[in-house]
Amino acid sequence: MDFRSAEAERHYEDVVAHASGLVVGMDFDGTLAPIVEDPAAATILPGTGDLLVDLAESVSALAVITGRPARQVLALGGLEEVGVAVGQHGRVLHVLGQYGNERWSSVDRRILSPQPPRGLSTFESRLPGLLRRYDAEGAYVEDKGLAVGIHTRRLDDPRGAFDRLLDPVRGLAEELGLQVEPGRLVIEVRAPGTDKGAAVRRLVEQVGAQAFCFVGDDLGDVAAFRAVRDLREQGAVAGLLVCAGSPEERALVDLADVVVDGPDGVQEFLRRLAADTGVRAG
Incomplete structure (x- = not known):
């Protein structure tokens, strides 16, 4: 301590x-x-x-x-x-x-x-294509109901995949009025506010x-x-x-x-x- x-x-x-x-x-x-x-x-x-x-x-x-x-x-x-x-x-x-x-x-x-945020279902539907484009198809996607977590820990290059995904995930989230919260090899997308x-x-x-x-x-x-x-x-x-x-x-x-x-x-x-x-x- x-x-x-x-x-x-x-x-x-x-x-x-x-x-x-x-x-x-x-x-x-x-x-x-x-x-x-x-x-x-x-x-x-x-x-x-x-x-x-x-x-x-x-x-x-x-x-x-x-x-x-x-x-x-x-x-x-x-x-x-x-x-x-x-x-x-x-x-x-x-x-x-x-x-x-x-x-x-x-x-x-x-x-x-509360109810799930507007835009989250659209984000989830577009996410697989984004993962394919950035060579991260094996990322684990966690549906939290009010948010989505994209975990790269299981991939061969977890940090590299995280770094490749962060900006495009943020761009898609912002387009849909959602907020991004980076974590320890996880990117969370949720409602703002x-x-x-x-x-x-x-x-x-x-x-x-x-x-x-x-x-x-x-x-x-x-x-x-x-x-x-x-x-x-x-x-x-x-x-x-x-x-x-x-x-x-x-x-x-x-x-x-x-x-x-x-x-x-x-x-x-x-x-x-x-x-x-x-x-x-x-």
């Missing part, structure tokens, strides 16, 4: 001091779950669910904020069961799927979701958070990092930014207060935060 500066250590102490009003928000892939070739096979690291339940004893709320569909994350992470256990401490687990477009909580336990930063701001307002810690690993988490940083600079919340580092993606390192080593490092961070906030709460 690497504090980037003395100021970063002070930010950590500040969120610990505000434990009773602290919301801990986390990405899923690359943060709670290791990155794998098949997105459908990504599962939360063993023991992480128990750590989240332990942490719920002393913080205000927990949130998983992800680009994945909420239903998928609930299943892969066993998060419905985690939510039940969190509820026994009188706390709430929020799952905000598809960058906040979908909402679930352990209180009402139903997913609220929301991102993880907006999801963080809504959650802060919804629960009346006094502090917010966000843990992420990828480009899609940059908006959440900036939202927490801006709220912290405005004096609205105490804030802490934690990057689950990886060799593939360094975008969050310069923004982070704390850098840990992937999902294993996230476990260590959650264990320390649970211990430190538990001491203060007791």
Whole structure:
């Protein structure tokens, strides 16, 4: 667990001091779950669910904020069961799927979701031809309902395919009024107008958070990092930014207060935060 500066250590102490009003928000892939070739096979690291339940004893709320569909994350992470256990401490687990477009909580336990964005079905129908033109026919296309993910990880040259596809995918998406979100060897196409930063701001307002810690690993988490940083600079919340580092993606390192080593490092961070906030709460 690497504090980037003395100021970063002070930010950590500040969120610990505000434990009773602290919301801990986390990405899923690359943060709670290791990155794998098949997105459908990504599962939360063993023991992480128990750590989240332990942490719920002393913080205000927990949130998983992800680009994945909420239903998928609930299943892969066993998060419905985690939510039940969190509820026994009188706390709430929020799952905000598809960058906040979908909402679930352990209180009402139903997913609220809008209609798919206009233009998405046309994008999907034109995508196979685009993949053929740019020599990426083997890319895995994930239909998320409200978005489409184009994964290049399974190809012989994953980074080269990603780089070839990014601009043409962005051009087609923009033509159809859609937004592109690059990630770790995945290009997501979705409706414009929301991102993880907006999801963080809504959650802060919804629960009346006094502090917010966000843990992420990828480009899609940059908006959440900036939202927490801006709220912290405005004096609205105490804030802490934690990057689950990886060799593939360094975008969050310069923004982070704390850098840990992937999902294993996230476990260590959650264990320390649970211990430190538990001491203060007791």
